[in-house]
Amino acid sequence: MKILFYFGGFAPIGGIETFCKNLLCYLQNHNYDCQLVCWGPNSPLLQSIEQAKIKIVRNPWQWGCRWNLPDWLLLPLGIKQIKQSNIVLFGKLLPIEILKRLKLQIGNSTKLVYITPYRPLVPTAIQEKKQLLDALNLFDLILVQASAFIEDLHQIGYQGRIEVISYISQQPSNLKPLPPNEQLQIGFLGRLVEDKNIPLLLEAFRCFQEKYLQTYIAENNQQQKPSLHLFGDGHLREQLEQLAEKLGIASSVVFRGSIPNHEVEDAIASCHLFAFTSHTEGQCLAALEILGCGRPIVATDVGALPDILSDSRLGKIVKSTNPNEFADNLMEIAKLIEQQSISPEMIRSAYLEQYAPENVGDRYEKILNSLLPLSS
Template sequence: MKVLFYFGVFARIGGIEEFTKDLASVLCAHGMDVSIVCASLKSPILDEMERVGVKVKRIPFCWGCRWNLPDFVLFPFALYQLRKADVVVHQKPFKNWFYKLFSRKPKHVYITAYRPGEQFRDAGILKDFFSRFDHIFTQATLFKGDLRRAGVNCSVSVLPYTPPQGISFSPLPFKGNGVLRIAMMGRVEPQKNPVYAIEIVEGLFHQLKQSGTGVEFHVYGSGTLLEEAKVLADQQGVTVSFHGAYQRKDVPSIVAENDCFLISSVSEGQCIVALEVLAGGRPLFATAVGALPDILCTPARGALIPQGNSKEAVSVIQEWLEENQPISPESILESYKEDYDRETVANQYADIFRDLVGKV
């Protein structure tokens, strides 16, 4: 079976790029002939894909991304490649006329980590776009409900991005001399709402010091709100360490070094960081956006916190910590694997691809 990822511009670093590498590698391991067509300069992620057998077909063209110019340059080259595929995987929306020129011979699959309404504000456009595909992968039951309410009737699967493999750690009390290390990983941008995260940590600091427990907040990542976050941390008088940008290979050690993690986002899609945290046996406290309600559906993994109410968020976190001492990575990991076992999810993707083209 020939599977083609039609990607557009492929960034050097990015969650969707990492997922593409993971899924393409899974399909190669299941004996499929996998290719990717994209616009990209030198990319370490594409290099890794080539090493596992993915055929990378790219144009070295990224200039003009703001106007989607690489998509237009890539399109004639991609049309030829599409005709040779059995399944074409799409992960970003293109212009309507692009799809009218696509060959209908292969099966067309769309994978989205976002709620449909976040990409398409108009319900009519949403239905028209998603109805072009033979199968849609979403990452949360909420997203599937959005599609059905919009009148999209093609087959839809709710599957996470290929999850990271679980890593077993020993039981974890607060580290050091009664110090809770709470961490945040990701871009320091308005979407991630780091200011709200600092407000929550400041509230935890005052609540937990009554019982003799200190609080440290560790921020991994960089972005446009970094300086504002540093100023706010100084004003609040809490201990915040800003570690700067990190690489994916650093994630296991970051998770191991901290007691629990906080996601304060105002919007999210799949949120692979949540799975990385749980795969490392650490609890997660997160706002109820994107796929996070699905991910935190089991109390053993952590808890959902309200948006815009730091006092209530502090109460939720403090109550969970009090009820789950010492924190047990084994319990978190066991719960995580019930829904996010990497091999199980990989097999589900492969089976759906085979079913689409009628091959065993």
């Protein structure tokens, strides 16, 4: 079976890009003929895909273009490759005119699959809703990461086939112990952009630090102030650094910058727990990577995070966006760590019960094969 991942713009780093690499590598290792079509600069992620013997057809166009020009320039290459494929996966929703042109070039034997990168949002304008529905109806299957996303698609009007399946993460390496307890370290892993709502995280950390110092420093003078480590970069970094200064926590907040893919597990292992305060999310592949490394998570009630953290052994979901309430939940997890009521071994075990890469990959195989039963 020939499987093509028609990606569009492939960023040097990102959750959906990393998932693309993980899925293609898994399928390639299980004797599928995989290929990636994309535009954008070369990157370590793309190089790792090439090292897995996956063919990449890439237009090296860079970012910052209007009118979807890079996607249109990629179209001739895409049409050529899509005609040779049995299944075409889309990790992003391309402009409908491009999708229509691609659809015209294939027969019923080639199946189109859309993998949602974020929770589907129902447009308020009637025309926008109709246009989105027209685009969704071009697909033979839509894969979502949480059951709540199905209702969103139904509200848009989509009545086609939908399957719920998580992103596939890479197999975690040897489990690393928690850092020494002299200083509690909270981590964040992701881009410093609006969707991640880092201002709430900084405000919640300030509240948490106050609560933590009142609880523990008075009992143990050797205990140091907790610190917050932000692994990732983005255009909001300078603004967030200024906010940390304004909140009086700059000395305890460390902006680590972008982390190469091969250093992510070490970055995760350097912290005791992680926090996400996002406005919106899809699967949040970073959360799966963190849990695979045996670290708990406190997160807002968005995207697939409620499904991921439905097992209380993995962390807590916070339904409020009040910084003080988020801080209370951080305190609960910090106490469990201090009491040794949760451990990296317990967290990884609970994570693997639901998200073991081999099990998730096997399910992707079964879903994709079901689209072409005669070819499998």
